[in-house]
Amino acid sequence: MNIRWSHLLFVFCFLLSACGADSSSGSTSPALYIENKGSDTIVNLALAWAERYQGEHAEVRISVTGGGSGTGLAALINGTVDIANSSRKIKEEEIADAQANGIQPVEHTIARDAIAVIVNPENPVSELTLQQIADIYSGKINNWREVGGEDRPIVRLSRETNSGTHVYFLETVLRLGSKEDKTLFATNTLLLPSSEGIIAEVRQNPNAIGYDGLGYVPSDVKTIAIAKAEGDPFVLPSAATVDDKTYPIARDLYMYTAGEPIGAIKDYLEWILSPEAQNIVLELGFVPIK
Amino acid sequence: MQKPLHWREIIITRLIQASGYSAILFVAAIFLFLMREGLPALGEVKFSDLLAVRWYPIEAYFGILPLITGSLIITIGAMLIAFPLGIATAVYISEIAPRWVREILKPLVELLAGLPSVMLGFLGILVVSPFLRTALDLPTGLSAFAGSLLLGGIAVPTIVSIAEDALDAVPRSYREGAWALGATKWQTIWRVTLPAARSGVLTAIMLGIGRAIGETMAVMMVTGNAPVLAITPGSLFAPARTMTATIAAEMGEVASGSTHYHVLFFIGIVLFMISLAVNIAASSVVFRAKKRAERILS
Numbered sequence: 001m002n003i004r005w006s007h008l009l010f011v012f013c014f015l016l017s018a019c020g021a022d023s024s025s026g027s028t029s030p031a032l033y034i035e036n037k038g039s040d041t042i043v044n045l046a047l048a049w050a051e052r053y054q055g056e057h058a059e060v061r062i063s064v065t066g067g068g069s070g071t072g073l074a075a076l077i078n079g080t081v082d083i084a085n086s087s088r089k090i091k092e093e094e095i096a097d098a099q100a101n102g103i104q105p106v107e108h109t110i111a112r113d114a115i116a117v118i119v120n121p122e123n124p125v126s127e128l129t130l131q132q133i134a135d136i137y138s139g140k141i142n143n144w145r146e147v148g149g150e151d152r153p154i155v156r157l158s159r160e161t162n163s164g165t166h167v168y169f170l171e172t173v174l175r176l177g178s179k180e181d182k183t184l185f186a187t188n189t190l191l192l193p194s195s196e197g198i199i200a201e202v203r204q205n206p207n208a209i210g211y212d213g214l215g216y217v218p219s220d221v222k223t224i225a226i227a228k229a230e231g232d233p234f235v236l237p238s239a240a241t242v243d244d245k246t247y248p249i250a251r252d253l254y255m256y257t258a259g260e261p262i263g264a265i266k267d268y269l270e271w272i273l274s275p276e277a278q279n280i281v282l283e284l285g286f287v288p289i290k
Numbered sequence: 291m292q293k294p295l296h297w298r299e300i301i302i303t304r305l306i307q308a309s310g311y312s313a314i315l316f317v318a319a320i321f322l323f324l325m326r327e328g329l330p331a332l333g334e335v336k337f338s339d340l341l342a343v344r345w346y347p348i349e350a351y352f353g354i355l356p357l358i359t360g361s362l363i364i365t366i367g368a369m370l371i372a373f374p375l376g377i378a379t380a381v382y383i384s385e386i387a388p389r390w391v392r393e394i395l396k397p398l399v400e401l402l403a404g405l406p407s408v409m410l411g412f413l414g415i416l417v418v419s420p421f422l423r424t425a426l427d428l429p430t431g432l433s434a435f436a437g438s439l440l441l442g443g444i445a446v447p448t449i450v451s452i453a454e455d456a457l458d459a460v461p462r463s464y465r466e467g468a469w470a471l472g473a474t475k476w477q478t479i480w481r482v483t484l485p486a487a488r489s490g491v492l493t494a495i496m497l498g499i500g501r502a503i504g505e506t507m508a509v510m511m512v513t514g515n516a517p518v519l520a521i522t523p524g525s526l527f528a529p530a531r532t533m534t535a536t537i538a539a540e541m542g543e544v545a546s547g548s549t550h551y552h553v554l555f556f557i558g559i560v561l562f563m564i565s566l567a568v569n570i571a572a573s574s575v576v577f578r579a580k581k582r583a584e585r586i587l588s
């Protein structure tokens with residue numbers, strides 16, 4: 001008899017606790033949930049923003065994931081995220097795909113980013129022109145000697161093709177901004193799946209050259225000063241040189257929403273442009289927009 | 291009392307039968323799905339373009355030859371490393387090692403098989419590739435050879451585990467017979483035990499190849515992923531891009547239904563065909579070996 005009662009009591013307690021858990025999670029769980037996905041360049045910034053914003057607005061939950069600009073925009077087109085992060089502008093085809101799904105992508109510029117070209121600290125080369133970098137990556141220059149360095153083969157490192165940084169670098173550096181130019185990366189360019197992979201290889205290999213968002217470049221690799229053309233001054237990337245447009249490889253970073261944002265998403269995007277949020281941009285090594 | 295037992299038996303028999311057939315069903319379903327998603331690629335890209343040597347999908351260059359050669363050269367390299375090492379380890383564990391060494395070694399090797407490949411990839415980036423660059427004086431250590439080394443390491447436990455089981459299953463009377471004829475330990479292993487376990491050893495190697503050619507993560511991290519046509523022996527020491535790494539790296543970004551998407555599935559079909567060919571080759575060799583053994587015994 002005793003055993004029976006304790007069993008019943010146990011079941012009762014279990015039910016009670018289950019109900020309790022249910023109702024309590026219903027009342028305190030945040031009603032507003034924002035799904036945010038895309039560019040690996042932006043992911044740290046988006047995480048920092050989301051953390052700060054959730055600290056101030058307990059009712060909002062923001063989930064941030066990376067995967068690359070293409071991945072985020074594909075998710076926006078398929079209707080599975082609220083905000084897509086992208087380090088490149090949305091393509092015509094992507095807009096068409098989205099419209100076919102009944103989604104109108106709306107662009108928001110959220111910060112600026114300089115692309116730093118990096119080499120191993122042992123490499124004596126510290127200045128290159130845009131043209132030289134283009135020739136290195138397209139395979140015309142294959143030895144560091146040709147750009148004033150040691151007699152070493154050049155190992156080119158790049159992000160994978162789904163990276164917005166890859167596409168931006170192709171258009172702005174390899175093709176020098178020309179739409180007709182069909183130059184491609186040399187086939188033996190190493191396509192690494194992460195920023196970390198590029199940094200790790202540059203850190204230990206004096207033959208390597210790589211590029212990455214300035215916010216990701218650690219102090220133990222060497223950043224190259226770049227001149228727009230022969231005879232122009234060589235400029236190192238920084239918030240100041242991006243702002244006065246003397247550093248040539250800088251771009252806007254975007255967030256895309258499905259249609260004009262409303263409610264919590266609108267509030268969040270407005271907050272991102274506030275001085276408080278733009279201060280975080282500066283802390284993480286990106287360049288704030290006015 | 292008999293009847294319920296009988297019913298239960300029927301149900302259990304049917305369930306076992308169904309799980310047996312389900313394997314066939316799954317393979318057929320996967321194959322059909324691959325065909326449905328991959329074959330449109332042939333209509334969208336000219337076949338000659340598919341066999342071109344440039345892979346740059348965002349500008350519609352869909353030459354898959356560099357990816358196929360990349361996968362093959364890395365797998366061949368891995369087998370050149372894993373085959374002797376794996377068989378030698380299996381022979382040592384099964385034939386030579388004293389009982390207590392064997393009791394320690396076998397579980398350790400099997401533990402190695404359970405290592406997540408992404409961990410090996412980290413090891414590859416931080417240790418193997420810098421070491422290869424300085425030791426072999428290569429431009430970069432992120433190369434097909436680094437991939438082969440890691441894949442060899444991944445395939446060895448599979449080969450050891452299965453080959454050791456096969457050697458263990460050879461009846462003791464075979465060895466005793468050889469010793470009685472005055473054969474040395476080495477002669478017994480090389481002329482009697484290994485040939486007797488041949489079909490099991492072959493299965494081990496084929497499964498090792500299957501493990502190596504299908505491996506993705508570790509390979510993606512250490513081979514540099516440069517889509518270069520790998521047809522000279524020197525290609526082994528240059529960066530390469532495999533079919534698996536290409537699918538893994540690019541599947542996340544493609545819009546479903548696009549040409550790029552169909553071509554990625556087409557690569558999946560090629561991969562499927564290659565492992566099918568490896569398996570058929572393996573079973574036909576095993577089958578022939580069995581027939582010969584039967585002839586000799588009868």
